[in-house]
Amino acid sequence: MTSALALQRLLVWASPAFPVGSFGYSAGLETAIARGQARSRESVQEWIGGNLESGAARNDAILAAEAHRRHEDVAGLAELADLCLALTPARERYMEVRAVGDAFLAAARAWPNPVHDRLPECCPYPVALGAAVGAAGISLGDMLVAFLTSYAQAQVSVAVRLVPLGQSEGVKILAALELLIARLAGELAATGLDDLGSAGFACDIAAMAHETLETRIFRS
Numbered sequence: 001m002t003s004a005l006a007l008q009r010l011l012v013w014a015s016p017a018f019p020v021g022s023f024g025y026s027a028g029l030e031t032a033i034a035r036g037q038a039r040s041r042e043s044v045q046e047w048i049g050g051n052l053e054s055g056a057a058r059n060d061a062i063l064a065a066e067a068h069r070r071h072e073d074v075a076g077l078a079e080l081a082d083l084c085l086a087l088t089p090a091r092e093r094y095m096e097v098r099a100v101g102d103a104f105l106a107a108a109r110a111w112p113n114p115v116h117d118r119l120p121e122c123c124p125y126p127v128a129l130g131a132a133v134g135a136a137g138i139s140l141g142d143m144l145v146a147f148l149t150s151y152a153q154a155q156v157s158v159a160v161r162l163v164p165l166g167q168s169e170g171v172k173i174l175a176a177l178e179l180l181i182a183r184l185a186g187e188l189a190a191t192g193l194d195d196l197g198s199a200g201f202a203c204d205i206a207a208m209a210h211e212t213l214e215t216r217i218f219r220s
Contacts, residue, residue, distance in 0.1 A: 055200020
């Protein structure tokens with residue numbers, strides 16, 4: 001695969017327009033907005049940046065990177081899938097990573113690859129994406145940039161709809177997170193399973209509390 005084709009495929013797979021249904025989930029951000037913890041551009045940016053740097057998003061990126069390395073290892077991918085689900089901090093997040101992972105693999109079958117048959121039946125999104133990208137010959141570093149950027153874009157989209165933030169404010173958040181994402185992509189490319197761990201307690205608690213919201217738009 002040429003570098004141009006690799007970039008094209010990665011952009012498609014990581015795009016918010018790729019039919020995985022991620023637009024329907026907030027990863028607990030809806031709870032934070034309802035509670036007043038993320039009600040401005042600055043607080044939303046801090047919330048997203050914290051989860052990228054030390055929360056569940058960081059763990060997901062590490063697991064995606066490991067799946068990228070193990071894309072030919074059936075047993076290794078099954079182990080990663082189980083570990084990813086075990087680390088999911090809330091019931092609705094558990095449902096989210098499974099549903100989005102299934103949807104990703106169903107859509108990615110438009111690009112036939114033996115990796116689809118090596119993945120477990122219930123495959124969480126970070127493992128599914130990492131393995132598919134690795135099997136496609138796309139670099140680990142590029143995948144991590146795309147993965148983290150896609151996460152930030154989805155979170156900003158939630159904030160634009162719920163805070164509400166204007167589109168221009170949402171774009172400012174993405175611009176401000178560029179350097180953080182670039183740094184994290186470089187750092188996480190050199191990590192392994194021993195580096196898993198989260199200090200994003202507020203994000204985890206918000207995800208756990210989401211199912212008790214009286215009025216909600218998102219599924220997590």
